Amino acid sequence: MSISRRKFLGQSALTAVGGMLIPSFLKGFDGRNTLLNNSSNKLVIIQFSGGNDGLNTIVPYQNDIYYQQRPNIAIKKSDVIKVTDELGFHPALKSLQGLYDNGDMSIINNVGYPNPDRSHFRSMDIWHTASNSNEYLSTGWLGRYLDKHNNNNHQALEMDDTLSLALKGIEHSGFAMSDPKRLQRTVKTPIVKALVKHHHDHDHEENVAYLYQTLANTVSSSDYLFEKAKTYSSSQSYPKNKLGKSLKQVAELIISGCDTQVYYVTLGGFDTHANQTMTQERLLKAYAESVSAFIKDLKQHNQWNDTMVMTFSEFGRRVKENGSRGTDHGTAGNLFLMSGKLKKAGFYNDAPDLTTLDKGDLIYNMDFRRVYATLLDKWLKVDDQAILNRQFKALSIV
Amino acid sequence: MTNQEKIQHLYWRAGFGLSPNDQDKHNWSVTKAVNNLFKEAQKLQPLAMPKFDSPSRAEIKSMSKQERKDLRKEVQQMTNDVNADWVRQMASTTSSPLQEKMTLFWHGHFACESKSFHLAVNQINTIRKHSLGSFKDLVLAISKDASMIFYLNNQQNKKSHPNENYARELMELFTIGRGNYTEKDIKEAARAFTGWFANRQLGTFNFRDKAHDYGKKTFMGKTGNFDGTDIVDIILEQKETAEYIATKVYRYFVNPKPNTTHITAIAKVFRDSDYDIAKMMRYVFESDWFYSQKNRGSKIKSPIEFLVGISKTLGLSFGNTQSLLFPQRTLGQTIFRPPNVAGWPGGKAWIDNATLMLRLNFAGIIFQRSELLINAKEMPEMAKRGKLKKLAIDANLQPLLQTVKKIKEADLSNTLCQQLLQVDFESKDSFIEQFAKTANTRQKKIQAFLLGIMSLPEYQVC
Known part of the structure; x- marks a missing residue:
């Protein structure tokens, strides 16, 4: 019986096992909950790299301390998009106002973790691994999710050429792809074809088998994503920047019924030590316009109720501006959750307290891992404690 | 293992594999090779400190914004250059493989990110000085x-x-x-x-x-x-310290899967010698179990081992610093920039779909000078993404061609497999030979074999 190449690739993880030493990482295919997850919900994560200035994103426009501490870079009261008596949006977030009014956006203030680290790398590490600040983990929180609940090799997809720590597990990791066409070009080479065939026909020792298996999975995921990306082409107009392009790609995959569950997108450049105003405005505008196009697209295709967008940054910035019309690395920041199915929209907790600071920095009162726990438990419907290695109280947002 | 396999195994673990100039070592006894490795390591080869007139605090204060920006750029460039210098030194035929490998090992162990290149150079030279002491x-x-x-x-x-x-x-x-x-x-x-x-x-x-x-x-x-x-x-008086280091040494140099008997033996040698690193390492490399078949090819090469190894084999020269940095960043191991104080996790953690494809395509990128199809992640301090269109890398195949000069054409691909791979691969009548069919000269054929072999997942282990 001849098996078509596509079929073989699609099933290679299962069929290729038969004749060879079964490496430990494959054994789980039998026992684990591999066919269906408990939830068909989609999670989209948008990472602001560099440390977004939360105070100029969600502006405490009634707060005198805010204006005293930031004589040059504070957002003028008249420019703020006022959404509560105290807080308002940066004007560049204008396209998100409708979303907020519609109850599709929840804003969590003062998000951070105990003993904050002000290094980008370390703090991002902590967010990616969901560790304590004095603890070093080599797997990401989504990677551990995949280790426990893996359905396919592109179940978590990072829209980039390389994979972030957040998506690295021990036996399963996320999949990195910035462009399905380009990915397809790298796997449609004679040598890769020959290698996949060679893998099918031979037995290998553990490490080598693992590499061949990863290759076979890469090829089959690339084929799958390439096909799915062709299925639906969005007519929605997205901003022409990189984030807009990535979110368009994500929308197309979601709408075409792609079986990816978690999408990971990064927007960088938030490290605004000097001349913050222009940079942050450009970035927030790109973000707000891309996200609102994305949500329109999903709404039109009845996918918005099944999608959750989380936006975060590794830290906020210092309350007081520095001498270069910028801000230095700080601690707590704000985090956004967006979905058509939020239980509690609007502001989840109080505005930052600018009177009580820790060496000039905001004091967190919401551990980011409570948000992760909520998303794992309520949205992806899995045991959050098994993934986060600790118990965190869920929020009543989702 | 055959003698050649033993020597190659030793050189992959105690260094970064043999270069074509080292082919005569295939016939050496293990004892002779180990003695030679340790002898070469005696001569300290510190990393050169780049010449840089560091401005004083007062000078920095009086600088304009642009001048400060330029200074930062210059310092960043120095940091990159120092990184490239070290990788070049690891790949050099005149360096001591063991000294470089031990320094890299301890760099991962005492993982540290330096604030500036001069601190990084100082630290790595300190580690180097004591790496076998x-x-x-x-x-x-x-x-x-x-x-x-x-x-x-x-x-x-x-x-x-x-x-x-x-x-x-x-x-x-x-x-x-x-x-x-x-x-x-x-x-x-x-x-x-x-x-x-x-x-x-x-x-x-x-x-x-x-x-x-x-x-x-x-x-x-x-x-x-x-x-x-x-x-x-007091910490070193505890036997657990010797065991902890012995475990790390075993997993790095012998096999990622720990073997308690061998680890206990290593720890005993280490402790009994009052923590003499050279004695411990010599014991490892001279033990019979080190050459047991199950240890051969049991490691997934780290990006640095991969990069330095391929560089030695193909006699690579890197036209610019970026061509040395970019592979490190995209493959997930930038020296002087460990992910955190725990160092690089290693093993299967090196591998995901993106890093694997880049590894498998790397020889192709060199041989065919093809465009890079990937971008590195941006560094938080820099708004710009890590874009690089092409790697400026040249190969010098002459030394390698010399080593197979006397090999019959029919045996070429298998001979090269034996030299380049640490696991068995039967290339006779395989796709490796298929791909080389159209090559019309001996050199082109060899080049096609090399490209094929280095594209194998088997090439990723040592």
Whole structure:
């Protein structure tokens, strides 16, 4: 019986096992909950790299301390998009106002973790691994999710050429792809074809088998994503920047019924030590316009109720501006959750307290891992404690 | 293992594989090869400190914004150059493979990110100096190393406000490992290291008498007016320290899967020799079990092992610093930039769909000068993405061609497989030979074989 190449690739993880030493990482295919997850919900994560200035994103426009501490870079009261008596949006977030009014956006203030680290790398590490600040983990929180609940090799997809720590597990990791066409070009080479065939026909020792298996999975995921990306082409107009392009790609995959569950997108450049105003405005505008196009697209295709967008940054910035019309690395920041199915929209907790600071920095009162726990438990419907290695109280947002 | 397999195995673990110039070593006995490795390592080859007139604080203060920006750029460039210098040195035929490998090993062990290139160079040369010496000297030197003092906040460790960061990592990651000390031990050790500061400008150790806590401390059951040196002594008295290091050595140099019997034996040699690293390593490389079949090819090459290995084999020269940095960044191991103080996790963690494809395509990128189809992640300090269109890499195949000069054409592909791979691969009549069919000269055929072999997943293990 001849098996078509596509079929073989699609099933290679299962069929290729038969004749060879079964490496430990494959054994789980039998026992684990591999066919269906408990939830068909989609999670989209948008990472602001560099440390977004939360105070100029969600502006405490009634707060005198805010204006005293930031004589040059504070957002003028008249420019703020006022959404509560105290807080308002940066004007560049204008396209998100409708979303907020519609109850599709929840804003969590003062998000951070105990003993904050002000290094980008370390703090991002902590967010990616969901560790304590004095603890070093080599797997990401989504990677551990995949280790426990893996359905396919592109179940978590990072829209980039390389994979972030957040998506690295021990036996399963996320999949990195910035462009399905380009990915397809790298796997449609004679040598890769020959290698996949060679893998099918031979037995290998553990490490080598693992590499061949990863290759076979890469090829089959690339084929799958390439096909799915062709299925639906969005007519929605997205901003022409990189984030807009990535979110368009994500929308197309979601709408075409792609079986990816978690999408990971990064927007960088938030490290605004000097001349913050222009940079942050450009970035927030790109973000707000891309996200609102994305949500329109999903709404039109009845996918918005099944999608959750989380936006975060590794830290906020210092309350007081520095001498270069910028801000230095700080601690707590704000985090956004967006979905058509939020239980509690609007502001989840109080505005930052600018009177009580820790060496000039905001004091967190919401551990980011409570948000992760909520998303794992309520949205992806899995045991959050098994993934986060600790118990965190869920929020009543989702 | 055959003798050639043993020698190749040894050179992959104690170095970065053999270069074509080393082919005569295939016939050496293990004893001779080990002696040679240690002999070559005796001559210290420190990393050169780049010439740079570091402006004083006052000078920086008087600088314009643009001048400061340029200065930052220059320093960043220096940092990149220093990285490239070291990788070039690892790949050089005139370097000591063992000295380079040990330095890389300890760099991953005492993982540290340096604030500036001169601190990085100082630290790596300190590690290099002690890499095969006394572990006690090494730990003490690291405890007094400026870069480490800044990285783990010992600069903030004062009698009035002790900072426990260094004391904790010293025990948890550098010496004895978790579960062998108490929180109280950390507090007491931190007190002993108070005042162990560094001079940022000079990059030197700077003990500050006034910040040091001279009081009594109780640490691991002993009481006295301990300072950092005493703490290191007491930690090294514990047999768990030797076991912790032996485990790490075994997993790095022998097999990622620990073997308790062999680890216990290594630890005993280490402890009995008063922590002589050279004695421990010699014991490992001279043990029969080191050459057991199950250890051969049991490691997934780290990005540096991969890069330096391929560079040695193909006689690569790198036209610019970016061509050395970009592969490190995209493959997930940038030296001087470990992910955190725990170092690079290694093993299967090196591999995901993106890094695997880049590894498999790497020989193609070199041979065919093809465009890079990937971008690196941006660094937080830089708004620009890590874009690079092409790698400026040239190969010099002459030495390699020499080694197979006398090989019959029919045996070429298998001979090359034996030289380049640490696991068996039957290339006769395989797709490797298929792909070389259209090559019309011997050299082109060899090149096609090389490209095929280096594209194999088998090439990724050592």
